[in-house]
Amino acid sequence: MALRKRRTPEINAGSMADIAFLLLFFFLVTTTLDVDSGIQSRLPPVPDETKPPADIHARNVFEIRLDASDRLEAEGKMIAPQNLRDLMYEFLTNNGKRNDLSDSPEHAVIHVETDRNATYDAYLKVQDDVRAVYGKARNEAALSEFGKDFSQLPKAQQDYLRRRIPLKLSEAEPAKE
């Protein structure tokens, strides 16, 4: 029998695409483009045991309390969560005008006390508000002093404004009865 040169069978390229699509869908479904975003924070330092606690309700301290049912209290008065930012902003930018609010942003301290049974969601909203308020204050300062948004300033000027309006956060658990 004469040897017939067999034509090598051609692979159908169309089904390769199907296989590739399948693998693609597998990866699309099983992996996550897990967006890792979060609020950058620096933990407040461990309070010095030997120093007596500073006078909590001084004018330069803005007191925020979260109780076990997530009720918000600012400067001793119950408030609705949406009002926190405005109150804090007024405190921060007071610059000595009202004598029960801060002397200047450099002296301002935000003190947050959270009950052990408060939820994290409520706490994070407070953290979010604190940063939003400081961001707004720094942005206002950036516009008035340099004429640009805070985010558009060079690093040196941003650091200068950060030193002028430092975010001083102090945290504590409420004193046990």
Place this chain on the structure above:
Amino acid sequence: MVISTASLPDIVFMLLFFFMVTTVMRKGSMKVRVDAPVATQAQKLEKKSLTSYIYIGPPAASLQSLHGKETRIQLNDAFASVEDIAEFIELERRKHSERDRVRMVIQLKIDKAAKMGIVNDVKEELKKANAYNISYSAKKTEEK
């Protein structure tokens, strides 16, 4: 006109490799459920390679029969307790060079409904371990 489909799988493979490279199958096994809260001031993590994660939340639905509903801490792949945090930080530190250690960030992925008691305990342990640089995991949202 007969369009050649020979290059179609090449295109799809390119897409596939893109996804294989950019996505992370990192989670290991999530033993706790973390429903992240939203925040307007959330920023993207700068250096993912220098980030260590601490998960705090109720155990995943499938594990609740074994471990109950109490909020737990998860470090890497296993449940842990507050005392294990110091060791965890030390182990994570060893993975980086001296120079990088100061830039390390600990991200706290905490469930919305977790109680602050356990969160505060974790923060105290972090302070003791000298890990002050932290990030509270949150999904970015526009003005509230």
